[in-house]
Amino acid sequence: MFVRKDVKEKHEYRHNLKLGKIKRNRDALGTVFHHGQFELDQVLHKEDPEIALSSELLARGVVRPAMSRTMKDYPGEVDKNMTSASPSTSVSESNPLTNGQIHTLNSLLNDEPLYEHVNNDKATNFAQEADISKDPVGFVPTDLTQWLFNDEAFLNQSTNSSPTSNILNDLDLKAAKMLEDAFCTSPNFPLANYQTSVDDRIIQSMISYIPKLALKQLGVIQIERCLELYWSICHIQFPILHKPSFDTAKVHPLLLLCIIMMGAGVARFSGVNESEILHDPQDLADTIAVPLRWLVLSSDDxxxxxxxxxLQVLIILEIYEILLSSRKLHERAYLHHGLKIQLLRRSPLLGGDPTNQYNDYKELTEGSDAWKSWIELESLKRATLVSFYLDTIHATIFGHEIILFAHQIKLLMPCDDMLWEMSNIDKNNLPPQTETPRFITALTKLLHQQNFDVGPLSKKILLAGLLTIKVQMEKKDLEVTFLDWKPVKESWKDTIYKAIEVWRDDICHEDCCDSRNAFYLSSSNNAELMPAPFSIADKKCKFPIYHLSQTFMRIKQYDCIIFAGASNRMNVKTTDRDYKVVKERINTWANSYSGRISVLHCYIFLNEMLFKGNEKLYYNPSKDPLFHRPNIVALSLFVIWAYNYSLGGSESSSYLEYSGRDKTIQLSNSTFKEDGYDYLKRIIDTLKEETSQQTISNRLLNEYNEILPKIKNKHxxxxxxxxxxxxxxxCQSEVCREYGGLLENCIERSLGKKYKVMQ
Known part of the structure; x- marks a missing residue:
């Protein structure tokens, strides 16, 4: 095989540099382990051309003292008996590492898979992520971001999923150049009615893909209504399509079919009676959804x-299948989710060489071409970031396995929402532009508790980033448990917990109920067509995943649903032994500080859903247009029930008084000991009265934690x-209907029924 001489020499040079650096760092680690010397000059050779990338990287060294932070007054997530002062980061002469610990660490250094997902340079990364402590167990990480991302130096390292920073910077520069050229002229976007209007030619084109549609009552009126529903309900939550340039006559028929499918799927959430136009929207949606995935997979594109x-079709289809369809389609979406991620990994967005795709970019003479190029690139970026968000949120809610981690996302954040949604852009009166940060940079700032402004979609993506770090650190817990580094296990949870609180207070301006924080509300989104839950006047929680993320910081999703009586998880049947193990974990959790914090977040969230001040609000999950919120409401109910049932047992023994086929009817007509609204109001009012506050605040969770055990009859x-x-x-979703079965089981057990796995 022919290899260019210059390429071969360059490869050999870099290879020799890397081997030399690994050897020097291992020698340095040995010195640190045996002598406790932390001086930079004794650890690194400053002449190393790869390490000398910047003065900041040199100043960091292999090991640095823990950075001082100004922590806001947030409650700690860990148990109080675990939140003692952090141990000193200097080594104690009287307490060196044992030979066994040194041997274990050296073995870990030679374990290729252990740290390759963080940094290919194992020795350097391991030394940077660990610090010797006076604590007998050995190491404590000095900075979570340094451990995971290696700060800004991370951006200059290669990984298996993304090549080099030079390639990524080239892609960013090209995107900026595209937008700069586009701003030289005003775009010629189609009229707004092009986003929803169709004709017979378009309809026949779609029917050619799915012949069954010819048997449905699917005319121009029905299709246009489905398109309107998509833009007013789905697009506002996940703006992955560029609405101003959308033209039904020019988009691919499969994408148009997918949008119609989603519009039909969300028809019941519109707040009006759609039956006059859409006879059976659920049947229409399923008729498209079932063959759509195979049609996309067989496409030449x-x-x-x-x-x-x-990517847009796969994302919209996944949302529908996961949240609005049958159990079968729900599971199909999860099985094929990894396929979408692999497509991204083989693209300029998560891997490969983007210059191969974009190196033909030249000085464009027509502004419309520049706009088209920029829209395509921004659409790809948004599709990637939303895929990352869905991967994380579905893992949190359903217990799925995360495929994408935060350190693998090296893209810039989405562009300004105003720019993305503007249908009329005048080159002489351009919208205000703000610098778009890189995702990793923004996430690092958040972990360092720094304030900055981002748009609604970026807020969601940043929260997902924090949740992936949580999952990633849980995986690392297996490593630190093996080494008995208990302080490490507790410190990272406190860091993530507080970072999520900073996200709510600073990024969302202390209000997770304001629609303007969650959605970009513009005139182009047809506010008059949007359902009431999206309006500014609606004060129900718009970021329920915030509460759930804090709730699940110390309790697993599957523990709650198994304790509630779920017959299986991920198609694996629940046994009596599984239940006993889960019951022990639930009991331990319910009697802990963390258990009380978890259930307090659920109470606060459901209070935001059922009360506006003292005014009672009606909530029906089957009519909720906010994706994922019904699922989170159900999980919050299971957490509250598990906590209180574990501590207080059943409310009564009414269940034992009934028998026969009429038991369900008799139970539904039985007298409850406390009305549901009165129950929640009593809990919330007690928390407010005991803290002398007029409102509930997440900053007072420590105080609430002391009050909660004193409140009687929480069961x-x-x-x-x-x-x-x-x-x-x-509910339309079969998964949510299964939640209904679990809720019924919880009610019966609170009325005295003995535990039995549901069928």
């Missing part, structure tokens, strides 16, 4: 690198759970 429309939950029962049993 389904290849790497993927076009934007391929009077039958009336409270019954508020949601019928809504979940009538």
């Amino acid at each position: 389904f290849c790497s690198p993927p076009k934007a429309w391929i 009077y939950l039958v009336g409270f759970l019954s508020l949601f029962l019928e809504g979940f049993k009538s």
Whole structure:
């Protein structure tokens, strides 16, 4: 095989540098282990040309003292008996590492898979992520971001999923150049009615892909209504399509079919009676959804690198299948989710060489071409970031396995929402532009508790980033447990917990109920067509995943649903032994500081859903247009029930008084010990009265933690759970209907029924 001489010499040079650096760092680590010397000059050779990338990297050294932070007054996530002062980061002469610890660490250094997902330079990364402590167990990481990302130096390191910073910077520069050229002229976007209007030619084109549609009552009126519903309900939550340039006559028919499918799928959330136009929207949506995935997979455009429309179809279809369809389609979406991620890995967005795709970019003479190029690139970026968000959120809610981690996302954040949604852009009166930060940079600032402004979509993506770090650190817990580094296990949870609180208070301006924080509300989004839950006047929680992320910091999703009586998890049947193990974990959690913090977040979230001050609000999960919120409401109910049932047992023994086929009817008509609204109001009012506050605040969770055990009869939950029962049993999603069955089981157990796995 022919290899260019200059390429061969360059490769050999870099290879020799890397081998030399690994050897020097291992020698340095040995010195640190045996002598406790932390001086930079004794650890690194400053002449190393790869390490000398910047003065900042040199100043960092292999090991640096823990950085001082100004922590806001947030409650710690860990148990109080675990939040003692951090140990000193200097080594004690009287307490060196044992030979066994040194041997273990050296073995870990030679373990290729252990740290390759963080940094290919194992020795340097390991030394940077660890610090010798006076604590007998040995190491404590000095900085979570240094451990995971190696700060800014991380951006200059290669990984298996993304090549080099030079390539990524080239892609960013080209995107900036595209936008700069585009601003030289005003775009010629189509009229707004092009986003929803169709004709017979378009309809026949779609029917040619799915012949069954010819048997449905699918005319121009029905299709246009589905398109309107998509833009007013789905697009506002996940703006992955560029609405101003969208033209139904020019987009791929499969993308148009997917949008119609989603519009039909969300029809019941519109707040108006759609039956006059859409006879059976659920049937229409399923008719498209079932064959759509196979049609996309067999398309000539389904290849790497993927076009934007391929990714957009897969994302919209996944949202529908996971949240709005049958259990079968729900599981199909999860199985194929990894395929979408692999497409991204084989694209300029998560891997490969983007210059191969974009090196033909030249000085464009027509502004429309520049706008088209920029829109395509921004669409790809948004599709990638939303895929990352969905990967994380679905893992949190459903217990799925995370595929994408934060350190693998090296893209810039989405562009300004105003720019993305503007239909009329005048080159002489351009919208205000702000610098778009890189995702890793923004996430690092958040972990360092720094304040900055981002748009609604970016807020969601940053929260997902924090959640992936949580999962990533849970995986690292297996390593630190093996080494018995207990302080490490507790410190990172406190850091993530507080970073999520900073996200709410600074990034979301202390209000997770304000629609303007969660959605970009513009005139182009047809505010008059949007359902009421998206309006500024609606004060229900718009970021329920915030509460759930804090709730699940110390309790697993599957523990709650198994304790509630789920018959299986991920198609694996629940056994009596599984239940006993889970019951022990639930009991330990319920009696801990962390258990009280978890359940307090659930109480606060459900209070935001059921009360506006003293005014009672009606909530029906089967009519909720916010994706994922019904699932999070159900999980919050299971957490509250598990906590209180574990501590207080059943509310009564009414269940034992009934028998026969009429038991369900008799139970539904039985008298609850406390009305559901009264129950929640009593809990919340007690927390406010005991802290002398007019409102509930997440900054007072430590105080609430002391008050909660003193509140009596918290296990009077039958009336409270019954508020949601019928809504979940009538949900469109089969998964949510299963939640209804679990809620019914929880109600019966609170009325005295003995534990039995549901069928």
